[in-house]
Amino acid sequence: MGVGKSTIGKQVAAKLGLRFKDSDWEIQQRTGVDIPTIFEFEGESGFRKREKAILDELTRQKGLVLATGGGVVLDPQNRRHLAARGLVVYLHCSPRQQYARTQKDRNRPLLQTEDPLAKLQELMAQRDPLYRQIADYVISTEKRNAAAVTREIVKLFSSEEA
Numbered sequence: 001m002g003v004g005k006s007t008i009g010k011q012v013a014a015k016l017g018l019r020f021k022d023s024d025w026e027i028q029q030r031t032g033v034d035i036p037t038i039f040e041f042e043g044e045s046g047f048r049k050r051e052k053a054i055l056d057e058l059t060r061q062k063g064l065v066l067a068t069g070g071g072v073v074l075d076p077q078n079r080r081h082l083a084a085r086g087l088v089v090y091l092h093c094s095p096r097q098q099y100a101r102t103q104k105d106r107n108r109p110l111l112q113t114e115d116p117l118a119k120l121q122e123l124m125a126q127r128d129p130l131y132r133q134i135a136d137y138v139i140s141t142e143k144r145n146a147a148a149v150t151r152e153i154v155k156l157f158s159s160e161e162a
Helices: 005-016 023-031 035-058 070-074 076-085 095-102 116-134 146-161
Strands: 019-022 064-067 089-092 137-140
Touching (some): 005 064, 023 035, 023 064, 035 070, 089 116, 137 146
Parallel strands (some): 019 064
């Protein structure tokens, strides 16, 4: 959350001549409501069910850069699909950096809590090992701009094709 998946994903797709999709945006487009509303009416479990179906569909597509929601790795089947159907780049930064980037964003239901930084630290402890388990590459976005991270990823993908 707040590591730059959508921003960097769009830039990487443009540089590589690929399509870009964001799984959260796809869910919002198909339901006609934002993610906080889905959480409000269906809870996190309802959202995760929708996320799983979208991820299965999107990971079957070719020529695509996909940004996923941060919690997508919680489901073992999602992890299998990601690992088997494409190259996985885990964008990583510290919970403190995530907090600095997301503190004014009210569109993140998991951070609507008394202590968002503590929640980010909890999420990192839970999710980081899962991301590292399936990642082909781990790229730090800590105190880096999107252009620099994009260049690094494009270079990695260019060397994969060689």
